[in-house]
Amino acid sequence: MANIMYWEAIRRAHDEEMERDPLVICMGEDIGVAGGTYKATKGLYEKYGAERVIDTPISENGYTGLGIGASFLGVRPIIEIMSVNFAWLAMDQLFNSAAKVRYMSGGQLAAPVVVRSPGGTAHQLGAQHSARMEKVFMGIAGLRVVTPSNPRQAYGLLKSAVRCNDPVFINEHELMYNMKGEVPDEEYFHPLEGSEVVREGRDVTLFGYNISVHWCLQAAETLSKQYGIEAEVVDLYALAPLDRAGIAASVRKTHRAVIAEEDEAPVGVGAEVMAIINEECFFDLDAQPVRVTAVNVPMPYNHTLEKAAIPSAGDVVAAVRKMFGK
């Protein structure tokens, strides 16, 4: 086990897959000569050359579509979109081409592309560089969405995504690239479907994904130590398809659910998880499920307002305390 940073884990997955298969390429803005904004492709240009490590123009829809077209014939592109805010521009190609081509061609073509992009609120990046977009991607049939909460997942999910014959969107986080964690020394493929129980508990399930898993874990510690509430934490690393069985199993055990997400509430991950709980295990509930979400505003620049707009571990604790009347 090596203790490495999230960006190093992503870089390692790129390197291993590119070394193994000459059809694996990567592309994006500043990923080659400049080494990548998040260092996720550092050194790859020198090792694999300009044809396989492509510095693209600022044409998100164009180069995403180029990768998709190449993937129809067997190329396996890993596309980095520098910020998820720019991925809005690539949605036409991702949604209209990549997600639909297998179906509308009667199974003749597939688009095995990986699109990686960091979302989330970082340090006062303002309204146009702080978006969370996973809820948009997860509603598109034909597209897979995964979101790593630690370096092990960042490595293993990318490895699996490269080898998956469906288009996969990997939702990363601006604040997590320097997070350290254990990654197996041997090759590791993380499942693209399912969920992980990262903390066992009996009283309430805290559902999180990506950065909010960490709020949930922190909240669970506080709840245990200060309030005697034992929370189970479930990491929803796969947002599409969502793990219906895993969600239901945990709620059947704890009978209570809180969903923590950095995204805004409307039509969000929490809304979908609550719908699944209603559909699968409504009568197992002892309390109404609760969402802890961002406030539905464009992200403010001001530091204090920014903090107020997004949730934290404290908000998760507060939601659980309210649920238990403590």
Add this chain to the structure above:
Amino acid sequence: MQRDLARQFLYDIELARRFEQAAAEQYAQGNIAGFLHLYPGEEAVAVGTLRAADVGDYVVSTYREHVHALVRGIPAGAVMAELFGRSGGCSGGYGGSMHLFDRERRFLGGYAIVGETFPVATGVAYWLRMNEASDVALCYFGDGAVNQGTFHESLNMAALWKLPVLFICENNHYQIGTEIHRHSALAEVYQRACAYGIDSRRVDGMDVLAVYEETREALHYVRDGHGPCLLECETYRYRGHSMADAGAYRSALEVAELRARDPLLTFTQRALEAGWVTQEEADEMGARAGREVEAAVAFAEQSPPPTQLDKDVYVRPLDLYRGDA
């Protein structure tokens, strides 16, 4: 001009014209639904360009692509069955008129988002370059597509990386119902290519021989490794944008003037004058094309509908590809 080639052109145009006529009739009878975009008037473009292409070249086309599919060699029955939404269709009944696919014939689709073909075809060309293949990606688009961002983004990338793609503009002078001078500051599409240093040319898209010759030259240029080329074919569609459009925004005089340059009419005349066909042979060709279309309709009618709703949404089972290594 080879006699055999001329006869091929003539048959292709006859088949195209009759196929689209039959599609209109089947639409009127309710056997075809959705949006149906027909090609009469533009046949010389698909026939001239695709007959100049090699079988190894890849085709990425628009939603007005029945004739491209036919000339590419997809059986007329498979195209008609797709229009009917039947399992015998070239996309299994899952695509419809606007989404014809045939991977084996390197026909990589009809796309119904205007401008969507540019990045896809440019990506296909990227793959060709990676494989050091001599094949070319043929990218079809209309005059309405050149104001999409993808046009400029893709031309820039294709030129920047010298990719083997031939951009073929089917300029029928209308984006849906808006005439080109009302939607484009520059109505000469080929001139736009100079912004990216791309070689471009313009040809009379009603003249199948001219289209064929220009395409051959353009393909030579691209195959020789010079990078992309843009070919603008000036053409016209007699019908409205789709079956839902009567085309009332055009004068009867305008349509009549263009009909006088009809590719079927003019090329038949030329073939007769050159002695490539006799009148009797030309008549027989038309009759043969008619029989092929009748058989296509019959095939579509008896083809069963697809039944599995959730087929091919995701890979099932989710097994991971391991590549060659």
